[in-house]
Amino acid sequence: MKLLQQPVLHVEARVKSNRDGIIVRTDLIRDEITQWLIDNFVVLSLGQEIKSFExxxxxxAQALESILITECTGGDLESGAYRLQNVQLDVQAYQLRTHLDQERSHHILHDEELVDNVEDLGTTKVLILPSTELDGLWESLQYDQPLQSTLLRAITRMVSFSARKLDKWTINWNRLILLWGPPGTGKTSLCRGLSQKLAIRLGKHYPQSKLVEINAHSLGSKYFGESGKLVSKAFESIELLLxxxxxxFVCVFVDEIETLAARRERALSSKEPFDAVRAVNALLTGLDRLKHHHNVIVICTSNLVTALDQAFLDRVDIKQFVPHLSNKTIYGIYKECLEELSWRGIIEGASFDVFQVKPEDPQTALQYVEQPARFLMLPMFEEMLLNYQIFPNAIPKQLADAASASVVSNRSRVEDITAGA
Known part of the structure; x- marks a missing residue:
């Protein structure tokens, strides 16, 4: 099967915020930037950031804050640098929405609007995207496998397909994504970061985007028969927004979906079986209604996928397992955090090295040296394995030991959860 187009090089152009008095049409600036890149660059590299717009x-030019080359999709190109004649540029211009913008929007849906003034419930929050609140979250996420890019590409492709009005009876898409795995693996952060990235990536199709966060626990009621009604009203509010x-573009996020989608056969043995069944039925009905809208996806997380109702699982289009991190990735996170603390002046800087006592004689012993420095500079994981393993008191080795201990602790927690399930 041949590709319908060239590989796509994705470019994000950040426009200065509203507080700088900048108001521009992103569609016009998008086209202008595309032509400017073609005229001024032969090669662009992933991660390249451009801040000069001569x-x-x-x-x-005055309105732009930065241009970032993010990723390349499609084709067989795996290089980090791409000749522009071999790729198709996809430039998305966006402006981060500040907290003041959020307040002005008046799109925080309080519980009384969703549940007819039922007391003691949380709120359903609507956040305009892309938001300063989520800025940098996507880049901070680290996994052993490219979960972020895989999910972003798959969902972007499916939303783009739906914009072409495909026959829903031939290609069925329920617009439902499930991220599952043990607790503490960053599923919630991944969902929020994903919604932010989708808002930017889909900017050509949808000039505005919103994240709707549903507090699943708030939809459970102590009153008999109320849970199903609360779930129904929540989805009715979302459908009205759509x-x-x-x-x-609306991204609906439900954390810990097992609260609402527990297996009905288990619910029948609970104290209030019919109330639990009604809640699951209301959820399934709500999802079935949302799938007819072209401008929505629903992303859920679960720590207990085995507890989910089979009818809910059958509706899920993408099931992505989010595992615990390896000691290498955890080491990288620790390294990044400590270096950030040093950069901000919270902890002292230091540099580390291992060298031979007599450099002219390769047979002499190795020596570990720690020296004061302006900023903390920790070695990469591979360098730590190569040079610091024989020095148990070395800071890099202690950091690696802490990462390994985290892996062991996470495995123990998973075993405990599995045993209790």
Whole structure:
């Protein structure tokens, strides 16, 4: 099967915030940047950030904060650098929405709007995307496998397909994604970061985007028969939002979905079996109604996938397991955190090295040296394995030991949860 197009090089152009008095049409600046890149660059590299815009027409040059080359999708190209003649540029211009923008929007749906003034419940929050609140979250996530890019590509492709009005009876998509795995693996952060990235990536299709976070625990009621009603009203509110803003992309996020989608055969043995069954039925009905809207996806997380109702699992389009991290990845996270603390002046800087006592004689012993420095500079994991393993008191080795201890602790927790399930 041949590709329908060239590999796509994704570019994110960040426009300065509203507080700087910048108001621009992102569609116009997108086209301008695309042509400017073609005219001024032969090769672009992943991770390359451009902050000088000489030659770009005003007022767009003044409005831009940065241009970032994020990833390349499609084709067989695996290089980190790409000749522009071999790729298709996908430039997305966006402006982060500040806390003040969120307040002005008046789109925080309080519990009384969702549940007819039932007391003691949480809120369903609607966040305009992309938001300063989620800025940097996606980049901070680290996994052993490329979970982020895999999910982003798959969901972007499916949403783009739905915009082409495919026959729903031939290609059925329920718009439901499930991230499951043991607790503490960053599923919640991954969902929020994913919604932010989707808002940017889908900017050409949807000029506005929103994240709707449903507090699953707030939809459970102590009153008999109320849980199903609360779930129904929550989805009715979301459907109303979708109908009122058809040009907006809405990402619905439900954390710990097992609270609402527990297996009904187990619920029948509980104290209030019919109330639990009604809640699951209301959830399934709500999901079935949402799938008819082109501008929505639903992302859920679960720590206990075996506890989920089979009818819910049958509706899930993408099931992504999120495992615990390896000691290498945990070491990298620790390294990044400590270096950030040093950069901010919270902890002292230091550098580390291992060298031979007599450099001219390769047979002499190795010596570990720790020296004061302006900032903390820890070795990469591979270098730590190569040079620091024989020095148990070395800071890099102690950090690696802490990472290994975290892996053991996580495995023990998983075993305890599995045994109690």
């Amino acid at each position: 030659g770009l027409k005003e007022p767009h 109908e009122e803003e058809e040009d907006s």
